[in-house]
Amino acid sequence: MAVKVNNTQTIRKSKRWNEKDDAALSLLLKKKIREIGISIRECNTPYERARLKETRQHYRQMLAKVETGVYNGDIIFAEMQAAAALRGEQQGKMEFYSKVTNGRQYVNSYQDMDFDYEAAFRKTRYYGFALPFVMFILIAAFLCVFIMGTFLPANIKDTAQEYQFNINAMFVYKLSEDFDIEIANDGKWPSGTYSGQAPKQGEIYEDLQGNVPETVKLYKDLNMTSIDISAFDIIKAWFRTPMLAKTRLDFLEDNKHFQGASYYYLCFLSGNKMDDLKIQKDAEGSYDFSVILRHIGTYGTILFMIISFLLGIIVLISTIIRMFTYTTRKLHVLHWLLLIFSLLAFISPALASIEGTELTAAFTNYFMNLTNVEQFAASGDVTAGIGILFLIPAACSLLLLVCPKIFRNRLKRRVTSVPRGNKQRLAQDDPYLMDEEVLKNLV
Numbered sequence: 077m078a079v080k081v082n083n084t085q086t087i088r089k090s091k092r093w094n095e096k097d098d099a100a101l102s103l104l105l106k107k108k109i110r111e112i113g114i115s116i117r118e119c120n121t122p123y124e125r126a127r128l129k130e131t132r133q134h135y136r137q138m139l140a141k142v143e144t145g146v147y148n149g150d151i152i153f154a155e156m157q158a159a160a161a162l163r164g165e166q167q168g169k170m171e172f173y174s175k176v177t178n179g180r181q182y183v184n185s186y187q188d189m190d191f192d193y194e195a196a197f198r199k200t201r202y203y204g205f206a207l208p209f210v211m212f213i214l215i216a217a218f219l220c221v222f223i224m225g226t227f228l229p230a231n232i233k234d235t236a237q238e239y240q241f242n243i244n245a246m247f248v249y250k251l252s253e254d255f256d257i258e259i260a261n262d263g264k265w266p267s268g269t270y271s272g273q274a275p276k277q278g279e280i281y282e283d284l285q286g287n288v289p290e291t292v293k294l295y296k297d298l299n300m301t302s303i304d305i306s307a308f309d310i311i312k313a314w315f316r317t318p319m320l321a322k323t324r325l326d327f328l329e330d331n332k333h334f335q336g337a338s339y340y341y342l343c344f345l346s347g348n349k350m351d352d353l354k355i356q357k358d359a360e361g362s363y364d365f366s367v368i369l370r371h372i373g374t375y376g377t378i379l380f381m382i383i384s385f386l387l388g389i390i391v392l393i394s395t396i397i398r399m400f401t402y403t404t405r406k407l408h409v410l411h412w413l414l415l416i417f418s419l420l421a422f423i424s425p426a427l428a429s430i431e432g433t434e435l436t437a438a439f440t441n442y443f444m445n446l447t448n449v450e451q452f453a454a455s456g457d458v459t460a461g462i463g464i465l466f467l468i469p470a471a472c473s474l475l476l477l478v479c480p481k482i483f484r485n486r487l488k489r490r491v492t493s494v495p496r497g498n499k500q501r502l503a504q505d506d507p508y509l510m511d512e513e514v515l516k517n518l519v
Contacts, residue, residue, distance in 0.1 A: 109135050207398075246463055249305055260291055271299045281298065308333055309341075340378075344428055366430060366431070374424075374427075422466055441461075442462055443462055
């Protein structure tokens with residue numbers, strides 16, 4: 077076992093080593109070799125596996141020295157002290173560079189960095205085409221929700237209406253005798269529901285006496301019970317708000333789709349309604365909470381939907397770039413912002429139509445158009461109702477967040493990879509390799 081030390085004057089460390097230490101070290105090395113074997117089987121990266129195999133081989137060599145007795149106590153002590161010093165140095169570096177404030181020092185340092193970049197990038201990066209393609213479809217559907225109500229042909233809209241899917245309506249607003257909308261009698265009738273026969277597009281309204289008035293009331297004259305508020309109606313209302321009262325966006329307002337009446341503005345901001353949304357203190361010096369909610373809901377519906385649309389365009393561009401570039405699969409801040417603003421735009425009409433401070437009643441009435449259409453039409457306390465179309469942007473945003481977690485990561489193909497199902501070709505099966513002269517040159 078232990079080597080007898082002849083020179084006891086100069087070798088001080090070896091005097092402390094005996095057969096008991098040999099037995100303990102032998103058991104310890106065997107235990108470490110078994111543990112490293114388990115770690116190698118559970119290892120995920122080839123770099124880490126190679127490092128563990130090298131460490132195991134070193135332990136086996138040490139175990140052979142201990143069992144045969146061909147070693148010096150000074151060497152054992154020196155190796156242990158060096159390993160302990162190296163572990164202490166690495167642990168200190170890990171603790172130092174793990175802090176955010178010391179990260180820049182790590183990047184700018186010239187110290188050796190023991191990091192497997194290839195294994196890390198193969199695990200966290202996406203190299204395939206399926207995920208960005210699915211995300212492209214989702215973000216395209218997200219953007220189409222805002223514009224398809226205007227650009228789709230009338231026959232497609234009528235077909236969708238038969239299946240109770242209104243392409244024009246982000247949400248609907250009820251009309252009654254207490255609240256009616258007056259528009260020009262030009263034959264351009266809004267989309268909505270009627271208690272009687274709906275007027276045809278392009279036909280001028282005539283009363284019972286055959287007169288053609290300049291303006292028409294939708295509920296009183298046309299028997300319209302609810303009007304559909306589209307995305308373009310909401311954006312057109314933005315041009316009439318105090319934010320853009322003194323500013324004109326020619327590239328938008330000169331477009332034919334942004335001209336004409338904004339039914340969102342007529343329902344929520346026309347007349348004295350804009351003055352009722354001003355946040356100010358009452359005689360007692362306190363604020364009206366319902367006014368604050370209606371202010372946020374009315375103007376928030378416009379701003380949140382515009383921000384969602386612009387974020388959708390940015391996400392669309394980034395998704396197209398993902399199809400052709402080496403990009404990360406991690407969730408981005410843009411997707412979180414898209415979901416947040418989509419949800420805010422989704423619930424803002426409920427806040428815009430709130431009466432008093434009953435939030436629960438406002439949201440119950442807002443979703444009644446989906447749960448009970450008949451009760452929504454008959455109820456006199458309900459004004460705004462959600463449309464199915466308004467659910468799609470929030471759903472697409474949520475799926476954009478979930479998709480990177482559902483799709484499995486496809487690792488980068490190495491140069492040595494062979495497609496699945498391919499077999500090795502033998503020389504006698506290949507006419508080119510059957511030539512002996514060619515085989516000689518290849519060898």
